[in-house]
Amino acid sequence: MALLEIRALRKRYGTVEALRGLSLDVERGEFFGLLGPNGAGKSTTINILLGLIIADSGSIRIFDHDFTSNHVAIRRRMNVAAAFTSMNGVLTVWENLMVYGRIYGVKHLPRKIDELLERFEITDLAKRRLQHLSSGQHTRVTLCKGFLNDPELLLLDECTVGLDPDIAEKTRRALQAVQRERKTTILFTSHNMNEVEELCGRIAFLSQGEILRVDTATHIKRLIPHQVVEVAFQAGSDLTPIRQLHGISRIEQNGDHALRFILDDPTRQLDPLLRHLTQSGNPIVDIHVSRPTLEDVFIKVARGEL
Amino acid sequence: MRLMNSQDYGFSATAIGGLVYKFMCLCYRSLDRVFDIIYWPVISLLLWGFTSMFIASTSSFSGVMEFFLGGAVLWSLFWRAQTDVGTFILEDFWSRNVYNLFASPVTSIELFVAIGLIGLIRCILSFLFLSFLAWGLYAFNIMDIGGTAIAVFTSVLLLFGWVIGILIAALIFRYGLRIQILAWSVGFIIQPFSCVFYPLDSMPGWVQGIAITLPSTHVFEGLRYAIATGELAWQPLLISLGLTAVLFVLSIAYFQYALYQAKKLGLLTRFEMA
Known part of the structure; x- marks a missing residue:
């Protein structure tokens, strides 16, 4: 269920x-x-x-x-922690968490608040008014509120x-830890x-x-099936025979001595491509295979291409 | 989701405690909330005190001081009760706290019980302060009107103030902050029709028609009657108390309806972005 x-x-x-x-x-x-x-x-x-x-x-x-x-x-x-929302700005962090802790009927509330402030590394902000916090600090207070009632x-x-990369990383770790526990x-x-x-x-x-x-x-x-292989060759290489390679979905020039190969069916196309490249006699100076990221899928969905 | 079901009537003492704690923190952390317990009522008391002193010195009309100061002190109760509901609701809008508050298990009943409790404390403080001030400045003791009379008058005015405050809160939920001015201005509209400082029968006929429907009118008519005769006109007062109680229930129902409409239209989440 x-x-x-x-x-x-x-x-x-x-x-x-x-x-x-x-x-x-x-x-x-x-x-x-x-x-x-x-x-x-x-x-x-x-x-x-x-x-x-x-x-x-x-x-x-x-x-x-x-x-x-x-x-x-x-x-x-249940509970929620949402960006772009707030609690009462004139109240301190501690007071806001006390209010919500009581609303949610949290037992041993002061201890619980201490524990969460420590977990999200904002113990020093307890007595500060919410309206005086930075957006990153504010976000962590919101997360404390979200976890108040377990x-x-x-x-x-x-x-x-609004979190800087360091705090964002710590926050992700904290989220994972709390979720696991x-x-x-x-x-x-x-x-x-x-x-x-x-x-x-x-x-x-x-x-x-x-x-x-x-x-x-x-x-x-995998909603985006293709992979992109970018290959850079030594200067002076003759790329003409490579550009005439069959069985590759698309081949594009990627600078003076580089090519981009788009593979719609990588499981069938990748191996022959790599064999052909090594057999072509042109020294390869760099190669990069990129798979579609979640962001690629996101962009395609947003543009209505998926 | 239905407009209201049984769980919306339930309440948790702990949740009410949390909300009362919030309102108390708002009161002592915000100078505005301390200031408004005293400022307007004192201005009103000074204004009507000096006016009544002038009238008393130029006419043979007896009981002028009691009429005006009694009216000013009691009207401040209605004013306090009505604006408190509006401003405490508005605090959550101003702080962008509506989202978190209404995503929590708080019910409207808990919210209004908490506002009612904190509002009652603020009304008592305001009433005591004004009573002492009126006694100190003008030697006017409001308790001379009688403890029972004061209890009945204040009950009707407090309840009626909450009715108006809840209706304004409902309108704010439905139409947003663009109508927030109602929280302070509606009292000014109701005051002339409530016969605070003049008798009902001195008004034009059409005004009397409106005034008679307001519970506050019966309180101030009752006040003047009590000052003049030393007795309470029980029947109109009980009718106005009953009417206010009915209006109170209707105002809660209207608030629930406005909240339901706000949720149907997705307004609660848009207020956060406003």
Whole structure:
């Protein structure tokens, strides 16, 4: 039984159809990514799961309970950390966390807050007003709030925005550690593809309110089948015979002494290509094989090419 | 999601405690929230105190001081109760806290109970401060009107203030911050029709038609009657108390409806970006 079951979720804003019958299962303990270009329906989905937006139709079951008729009890067992939202700016970090800790009915609250502040390395900010924090510090306070009630389901909406690379890395480690320790199910959205690939076991790729594919990052990247092989030859090489090579999808000039080979079927095309290159007699000075990244898939989805 | 189901009526004392703690922190961390307990009520008391001193010195009309100062002190209760609901709701909009608050398990009932509790404390503080000030400046003791009368008057005004505050909060959820000015301005619209400083029968007929529907009018009519006769006009007061209680329930229902509409239209999340 999935921890989160979404069935045929639809939401329309005027003439814009934000969700077109979205269905999704997320298993207990999964770190699940929700990817897609702006307007794909990620935030609408998350906001419906939080009860901030009411869907036009469809059903949601969380913890094996219908969300509509049990949303208060269900929300006690989940939480959210979203960028671009805040808590009360005039209150200190500690006070804000005390407020939310009480709202969520957290036991041993001061100890819990101390533990989270330490985990996200912001203990020194406890007495600072939220409005005086940098965006990166603010993001980490939001994450502390998200973990306050040891949620069984945590929704992280672009929660690492504004963090410098060092803190972002530490935050990812902290997220992974907390998720492992508590078996928290995490639904994660981000525009940082490397982050999604690193953290998420499975990813749902959304486009125009529908799920294009749910799979691991490795499998999703295969939505773009081709590989690109870039080869640089020694100056003075005769590239003409190589350019006439058959069985390669496309060959492009890539500078004076370099070629780019696009392979639509790498499993069949790569080996003959490499054999031909070594047999051509032109000394190779550099070679680079690039596989499609999650970002490539993202761009193609955003441009409607997939 | 239905407009409201049984879970929306439930409440957790811990959650209410959390919200009261937040409002208390807001009060002592924000000078505005301390200032507004005192500033406007004091201005009003000074204005009507001096006015009544002038009228008392130029006419034979007795009880002028009681009429005006009693009105000023009691009106400040309505004002405080009404603006507190609006401003405490608006604080969450200004802080971009609406998203996190409404994504949490907080119910509207918990929110209003918490605002009611903190509002009650602020009203009591404001009332005590003004009462002492009126006594110190003008030798006017509001308790001379009678403890029972004060209890009934304040109950109706507090409840009616919350009704108006909740209706304004509902409109803010539905139409956003562009109508936030209502939180401070609606009191000014209601005041002339509430007969705070003049009797109902001195007003034009069409105004009386409006005034009679306001619970606050019956309080100030009752105040003048109590000052003049030393007795309470129970019947109109009980009717206004009952009317206010009905309006209170209706205002909560309207708030739930406005919140439901805001969620249907996806407005709660857009406020964060505003």
